[in-house]
Amino acid sequence: MGFQQKHKITVVGSGNWGCAIAKIVAENAAAYPDLFEEKVEMWVFEENVEVINTVHENVKYLPGIQLPVNLHANPSLEDAVKDSTLLIFNLPHQFIIKTCESIKGKISPYARGISCIKGVDVNASGIHLFSETIGRILGIYCGALSGANIASEVALEKWSETSVAYDPPHQDSKAPTPQLTPTGSQTNLVEFQHKDTSGQVSEVKLQALPVSYPPVDHALWKSVFHRPYFHVRVVNDVAGVSISGALKNVVALAAGWVVGMGWGDNAKAAIMRVGLMEMVKFGDTFFSATIDNRTFTDESAGVADLITSSSGGRNFRCAMHSVERKLPIEEIEKQELNGQKLQGTLTAYEVNSFLKNQGMEDEFPLFTAVYRILEGTMKVEEIPQYIERPPSRTSPASQNSGDKDGARFGAARL
Numbered sequence: 289m290g291f292q293q294k295h296k297i298t299v300v301g302s303g304n305w306g307c308a309i310a311k312i313v314a315e316n317a318a319a320y321p322d323l324f325e326e327k328v329e330m331w332v333f334e335e336n337v338e339v340i341n342t343v344h345e346n347v348k349y350l351p352g353i354q355l356p357v358n359l360h361a362n363p364s365l366e367d368a369v370k371d372s373t374l375l376i377f378n379l380p381h382q383f384i385i386k387t388c389e390s391i392k393g394k395i396s397p398y399a400r401g402i403s404c405i406k407g408v409d410v411n412a413s414g415i416h417l418f419s420e421t422i423g424r425i426l427g428i429y430c431g432a433l434s435g436a437n438i439a440s441e442v443a444l445e446k447w448s449e450t451s452v453a454y455d456p457p458h459q460d461s462k463a464p465t466p467q468l469t470p471t472g473s474q475t476n477l478v479e480f481q482h483k484d485t486s487g488q489v490s491e492v493k494l495q496a497l498p499v500s501y502p503p504v505d506h507a508l509w510k511s512v513f514h515r516p517y518f519h520v521r522v523v524n525d526v527a528g529v530s531i532s533g534a535l536k537n538v539v540a541l542a543a544g545w546v547v548g549m550g551w552g553d554n555a556k557a558a559i560m561r562v563g564l565m566e567m568v569k570f571g572d573t574f575f576s577a578t579i580d581n582r583t584f585t586d587e588s589a590g591v592a593d594l595i596t597s598s599s600g601g602r603n604f605r606c607a608m609h610s611v612e613r614k615l616p617i618e619e620i621e622k623q624e625l626n627g628q629k630l631q632g633t634l635t636a637y638e639v640n641s642f643l644k645n646q647g648m649e650d651e652f653p654l655f656t657a658v659y660r661i662l663e664g665t666m667k668v669e670e671i672p673q674y675i676e677r678p679p680s681r682t683s684p685a686s687q688n689s690g691d692k693d694g695a696r697f698g699a700a701r702l
């Protein structure tokens with residue numbers, strides 16, 4: 289006999305997407321009382337927690353959206369993550385490493401995580417997924433969530449899809465059952481009565497039962513995130529889900545610039561085509577051991593996110609306005625986003641520094657062009673010439689297959 293404890297959920301971050309995801313998670317915590325503690329913690333870095341906890345609205349980052357009453361804004365990160373078994377990381381990527389380092393050793397060793405962050409961690413040792421970086425710092429397994437999800441639409445409960453990627457090593461599922469002290473109002477103390485021969489209760493003892501949690505698997509994560517208006521598909525491809533979410537932000541900048549130039553939808557489609565090819569090629573080249581190329585086409589995290597981001601995303605809109613208003617994109621970011629952060633600009637620099645180190649800038653002309661335009665060493669007008677491909681060569685193999693360009697989607701060819 290054992291005591292099944294409920295999972296406690298904490299969302300680390302309370303920005304535009306942080307609050308939209310926290311709303312979803314808190315709705316599900318209330319909907320599945322057998323699986324989750326009802327109260328969901330949300331770490332808040334700078335906003336007034338009193339307002340969030342009394343008015344149930346984040347007036348700075350998600351104005352006009354009613355947050356669930358069981359979502360508790362907490363200014364103490366250490367307190368917010370204490371005893372939580374499901375940690376959801378949702379911050380602009382530039383803040384996540386410092387944030388995780390501050391709670392190293394202060395979380396449950398049995399916690400599992402999901403990173404909702406769209407970015408890559410580039411440092412002297414190379415390029416890493418944020419799910420890996422979070423997992424390494426905190427000593428836990430972390431998966432990823434990414435999809436065609438503009439936060440304001442999701443928060444208004446307009447239907448969308450997302451991809452959750454979770455693929456812990458085999459031994460993770462066989463890890464010993466955690467023997468933890470129950471938290472909150474839960475107790476694993478059970479009363480045992482000893483009766484004498486006449487049936488009278490002679491002794492009452494309290495005994496502590498071993499504690500366990502519902503297994504953290506694909507089904508559990510679906511229960512955390514799936515809502516009638518937010519459809520979740522759980523897959524194994526953490527690299528594909530994470531890489532597409534990070535790189536589409538770089539492509540969306542270029543899409544915004546060409547639209548800002550007044551070049552129209554055909555030009556934007558060309559940018560998206562080349563961008564998608566470079567996203568696939570990047571995954572193929574640097575994450576070939578684990579990535580599944582079908583993610584780019586088949587899952588929400590792939591081309592669907594590229595399309596929505598290049599239509600109404602912040603990176604797209606700020607890039608477009610920067611051309612229209614002839615202002616640096618950082619200036620537009622300050623004017624338009626009220627503290628929200630663009631991820632594409634920093635990612636373009638990070639990806640470029642990685643490609644430069646690999647001697648591969650020329651192999652990714654669109655990513656390189658975005659970096660150079662941000663740097664001021666290239667103009668938007670130069671993009672068409674710069675990304676133009678050399679004439680295609682016809683190989684015997686491709687003639688046989690009837691594919692004149694030798695194009696195979698999985699082997700991104702520029």
Ligand SMILES: NC(=O)c1ccc[n+]([C@@H]2O[C@H](COP(=O)([O-])OP(=O)(O)OC[C@H]3O[C@@H](n4cnc5c(N)ncnc54)[C@H](O)[C@@H]3O)[C@@H](O)[C@H]2O)c1
Pocket residue numbers: 301302303304305306307332333334335349378379380381383387404405406407437438439440627628629630631
């Ligand atoms: N907003 C969207 O539509 C959307 C959708 C999907 C994914 N994402 C991704 O989710 C991640 C989080 O985005 P967001 O929209 O929630 O953030 P945001 O752009 O709204 O940024 C504001 C957040 O950053 C926090 N912050 C500011 N300075 C900080 C610091 N020094 N340390 C720690 N935190 C600090 C703020 O407190 C706030 O929580 C990003 O990687 C983003 O690409 C965003």
Ligand SMILES: O=P(O)(O)OC[C@H](O)CO
Pocket residue numbers: 406435436437438439537540593596597600601602603604630631
């Ligand atoms: O607003 P953006 O450009 O940060 O994009 C938001 C989401 O990532 C779209 O899925």
